[in-house]
Amino acid sequence: MLKQTANMQSSNWIGHFIKITAALTAVFILCETVLYLTNPNNRWTLVANTSLKDGISNSLVYPAYAVDVAFQDVEEYPLTEPLIVNPLPNIINDVVLPQNDTFLPVHLVRFYFGLPHGDSHSFCWIDCISILSIMLYVKPSKIYIHTNYPDYWPFGRCDMITDWSLIQLVYTRQRFHLSGRRITFYKHEADVTKYSVAYQYGGIVQDSDVFHLPKMVELLRDWKNKKYQCLLTREDHFMNSGFIACPKGHPYTHDVLLRYRDDYRDPPVLYNSADVPWEIYNKNKDYQKNFFVDYQMGNHSWDYKGPIRYKEIPAWHAYWHGCDENEKNTVQLAKNSTYWEMLHFILAEGRKALIAVFPTTVKP
Known part of the structure; x- marks a missing residue:
């Protein structure tokens, strides 16, 4: 029982x-x-597929958020060809960038695959130093973060930055296909968006592992004074899409985007973002004459551990994001490596600038 x-x-x-x-x-x-x-990325959305000259046609977009929308006419370089690129005109929250010689925007592209949360998806400490270097040596009018999750604040690790008034997050869709082909590598999403942003808005478009240095001030002065049309960076026999600086609507970024539209290849990884821009540059004598193409910023391997002459170059593209690093555990590394020495140099310069602005509240 x-x-x-x-x-x-x-x-x-x-x-x-x-x-x-x-x-x-x-x-x-x-x-x-x-x-x-x-999540707005997962909704079925009706968007306009607009040619520069041919009016408007509507197309239903699937939850894979594959959209192709052409830009309206661009004042600086009027174009007659239709251009199919990212739908930024109707997703920047009605923000209109001023069109004058003093307005200098910097753009970064950050896509998330899955819902971001906490600090686990935020910019790494090293990336935060990149943002600080933009503020120090570019002195932009605005820093735009183009992202598919604009409601997520990605700067949880950036304790060295105290003034966020320059930062604006703007929503941009991923495409998921180009020229009828599936995009299988996330880098392609970011790269085509970078060229789209460079074409529509102008300014500097860069990766979050590019560190600006004091020589950048002089180079940007020459660019603003029209000595150069665009500032680019190269590696050996191809362009590096981690740093692009061109005026709004420049034919160079237009040419690259047309090749994305008409000749997208996946794989290889670097064809559209590196080989094609290099080919376009070398076939155009006007570009060769009027562009500044840097050969020091990114011409090294991703695991390069040699010396960096960071006081002699405009910027350094690191190709590495150290999310396990912080200021405390890199102090010793800075004694034996010019890379870490460079990061601590930017940090020190940032603190000096902060003390100059808030001399009574900030301690060195």
Whole structure:
């Protein structure tokens, strides 16, 4: 009898456990469904597919958010060809960039694959120093972060920055296909968006592992004074898409985007973002005459550990994001490496600038 009662109680507990597990599973599925449906990237959206000259046609876009929208006419370099690029005109939250010689925007592209949360998806400490170097040596009018999750604040690790008035997050879709071909490598999404942003808005478009240095001030002065049309960087026999500085609507960025539209290849990884820009540059004598193409910023391997003459070059493209690093655990590294020495140099210069602005509240 006691054994039978024990068996009945055991069965009851098992039944309760199954019911509780089923209920929790249902709640989890419901929460995931709500998150999915409230994410604007996953909605079916009707968007305009607009040619520069040919009027408007509408196309239904699938949740894979593959959209191709042409830009309106660009004042600096009027173009007659239709251009199919990213739909930034209708997703920048009605912000209109001033069109004058003093306005200098810097753009970064940051896509997330999955819902970002906490500091685990934020800029790494090293990336934060890149943002600080932009503020120090570019002195931009605005820093735009083009992202598919603009409601996520990605600067949780950037404790060295105290004034965020320059930063603006703007929503941009991923395409997921180009020229009818599936985009299988995330870098292609970012690279085509970088050229789209450079074409539509102008200014500097860069990766978050590019560190600006004092010589950048002089180079930007020459660019603003029209000595150069565009500032680019190269490696051996191809361009590096991690740093692009061109006026709004420049034919060079237009030419690169047309090749994305008409001759997209996936793989190889570097064809559209590196080989094609290099080919376009070398076939155009006007570009060769009027562009500044840097050969020091990024012409090294991703694991380069040699010396960096950081006081003699305009910037350094590191190709590395150290999310396990912070100021404390890199002090010793800076004693034996010019890379870490360079990062601490930027940090020190940032603190000097901060002290100059807030001399009574900031301690060195």
